[in-house]
Amino acid sequence: MIKVGILGATAYTSLELIKILLRHTGVEIAYLGIRRDEKPAISEIFPALEGRIDLKCKGIEPEDVPGDVKLIFATLPPTIAMRYIPGIVKLGVRVVDLSADYRFKEKDVYEKWYKAEHVDPDGIKTAVYGLPELFNNEIKNAQIIGNPGCYPTGTILGLAPLLKNGLIYSDDIIVDAKSGISGAGREPTDTTHYCERNENIEAYKVGCHRHTPEINHILSRVAGTDISIFFTPHLTPMSRGILNTTYAKIKDGVSHNDIQNVYDEAYQDKTFARVKTKGKLPRVLDVANSNYCDISFNIVDNRVIIVSCIDNLIKGAAGQAVQNMNIMLGLDETMGLL
Ligand SMILES: NC(=O)c1ccc[n+]([C@@H]2O[C@H](COP(=O)([O-])OP(=O)(O)OC[C@H]3O[C@@H](n4cnc5c(N)ncnc54)[C@H](OP(=O)(O)O)[C@@H]3O)[C@@H](O)[C@H]2O)c1
Structure with missing residues (x-):
């Protein structure tokens, strides 16, 4: 069993990681780091883990990490994670960072959107964007993975095959997302707060959400040309799940079959990207608690309307992080995730 750990073990995404790792047959959780003064057993923080794991938490400094740990998931907030990750890397430990700190190649873009100086510029140069359906080969040998954001995961998986194959125009792409x-x-x-969210849905950060540059950055790489999407996120009264509806203009002569073919080519051997058959649409309920991203498309006049759907805590965070770990450790990509 390969020993792994979590830095920031009190996080929501950490609970999901622990649940996945407990049913993983190739790795064992050997380290849980938290910043709080008291260091209880993790089941005292998450009662759902009672009887399943009795590991006591430790601190979050490099000296707290046991010597036999090979890989650490960082579930700290953006701008905080990069303060701790260089120390972990110095120990020779590989890192999957769930924050945004290692998702950008351009330091200035990160600093503009996250309003903090990046303190690990060397780390971002070598870090790999951990979207396995697109960048599997780079992930294998990475020292640091920048695990994708939740909105970017579903949005990019929905758009990438069409942009890569030039079936849609690269301007005027509209993404309407509900989380x-x-x-x-x-x-x-x-x-x-429950009273603000229950029976309510509202848009927020219209045109200025921090996931916009991440989506643009990766889609530009895939398309080979500058992409700038219009992105409007919404908060909905659900605990988990994201549904993206994306509108793009198709090029003259592009048919339903052309689009179906590029999705098939991109995802037919990718377990976690499921393209729905004609007439069926993704639903949050169908991907909740799973690592799947469900995708559908419909052509309406000169537009394609793509609907993509994930569980933000799993394919948008912890599940995708384990998928990345599996690839890094040379294990079957689906271990612990089906
Ligand atoms: N939630 C999602 O759906 C989602 C999806 C994709 C990516 N992410 C990213 O994944 C990471 C974890 O997200 P989350 O939603 O699970 O976070 P969370 O539940 O808000 O937990 C944040 C964690 O960071 C710790 N922390 C906060 N401030 C800190 C500081 N100044 N120094 C050290 N530790 C600090 C917290 O410790 P305490 O418990 O002691 O406060 C907690 O362990 C974030 O970077 C987030 O952006 C989240």
């Missing part, structure tokens, strides 16, 4: 509240993490705020 469950766990996307905002564990700490309650005014906007995540």
